[in-house]
Amino acid sequence: MALLIYLSFIFFSTFLHNPTTAQRCPTSCPGSELELKFPFGRNPNGNQNGSCSYPGFGLSCSRATGEPILKLPESGEFSVRYIDYEAQQIWIDDPDSCLPKRMLGNFNLSGTPFGTEFWYTVTFFNCSTSDVTQNGLRPISCLSDSNYSVLVSATEGLPSTCQAIKAVTIPFVMDGIRLDWNEPNCRSCVERRGDCGFTDRNSLETGCFNLPSQGGGGLPRGAKYGIIIGAGIPGLLCLIGLVAFTGNRMRHRRHQQNLRNIEISTSVSPSVAIVMSGLDGQTIESYPKTKLGDSGRLPKPNNNTCPICLSEYQPKETLRTIPECNHYFHADCIDEWLKMNGSCPLCRNSPSGSAPITPSISSSGSSSSSSLLSP
Known part of the structure; x- marks a missing residue:
């Protein structure tokens, strides 16, 4: 009798308790x-x-x-x-x-x-403010003052007085930097509205806890009490059977989770850089242009900074938008982009007229580099 009660306590503590992070x-x-x-x-x-x-x-x-x-x-x-x-x-x-x-x-x-999908090589330049104003260039406001202007460019055509500061490799920037992670993999748990957490902190093994009730699952309360207060050989055999059944279910679930993790880890990698072919000039010119008013600001929710050159929009500037996604850019910036990349820099939707090329894979996200106009 004492052995059965002890085993029952161990059973409920180990398997029937709804685990959470400690x-x-x-x-x-x-x-x-x-x-x-x-x-x-x-x-x-x-x-x-x-x-x-x-x-x-x-x-x-x-x-x-x-x-x-x-x-x-x-x-x-x-x-x-x-x-x-x-x-x-x-x-x-x-x-x-x-x-x-x-x-x-x-x-x-x-x-x-962490990793990020797109990296670009750009060059920072130091130019006189008068040359920048005269040539209609767009300085980076937080790095510039009344005497000099700092701007970033991947193209030629800058005034001869501009001096290169440094060439750097940077990730794509739009309202901050977006980073991705693959491990730990909690996607399935979050999709099922569960709580992802450690099952074994020493081995960094994770699991999914507190999943919403599906209805009809689990043992009735009377059955749980019957197992706890049961006596004799029949009760012990029933307890052993329940333990074996639950253990098999858990092993099966862990096996399915491992297979899912393997599928995701082999199909998703933050170091894959997707390269698209460019668009022809006629297709690019078919995309609508917009001329800003005196305020120099777009209606919400559009951001008022061009994500390609990182500078703010100015009054009377001409912007172009891609019809498939309705995102705005400086017309000259997005024209150069689309000549070399047939996808929107923000949502990466492919406008009509572009075709994908075989993806290239780099060994490390932090060491990947490419042109500003070529992710």
Whole structure:
């Protein structure tokens, strides 16, 4: 009798208890409404390998603004704007609102679990403000002043007085930098509205907890009590059978999860760079143009910075939009882009007239490089 009661206690503690992560961790920063969930977590001083996060996903809270901060070993601290847990993507930005300055200092993802799909090689130039104004160029406001202007370009045609500062390889920038991660893989758990977390912190094994009830699942309460208070050989045999059945179910589920992880890891990689063929001039010219008014601002929700040259739109400038996605760009910027790449720089939809080329794969996202107009 004593043996049966002991086994029953072990059974319910191990299999019937709904597991959750052992430690209660903060789910937000005081200055942000962004929800922090696994694999991210608030750790002391942003420790990447703290107890509240998967290694490399530790966050801290800014003392100045209270917003979440992600520290990259080779690039410093970045504010976290948004996290898509299902797509496994995070948007980061410069806390001082000057991403070009951070890019000039060499943005590097080495030593992190993150990657990004597109990288570009660009050159920063230092020009006199008068030459920039006279030639209608677009300076980077946070790096320029009344005496000199800093701009970024991948093309020739700059005034002879402009001096190259540095050529750097940067990721695609639009309202911050979008980074992706593959491990840990919690996509399936998030899709099923469960809580992803550690099942074994020592081996970094993860599982899915607190899944919504599907109805009709689990043992009735009376059956659970019957197992606990049952006595004799029949009760013990029933208990053993339930343990064996549950164990087989768990092994089967783990096997299916491993197969799913293998499929995803072999089909999705942040280091794959998709290259598209360019469009002909007639097709590009068929896309509509828009001339800005005196305010120099587009109606919401459009951003008022050209994502290709990183400069703000000015009054009376001519913009072009791609009909398939309705995104705006400087007409000369997007024209050069579409001549070499048959896809929208933002959503990567392929306009009519373009055709994909075999993707190229780089060994490391941080070492990949390409032209500004060629992802």
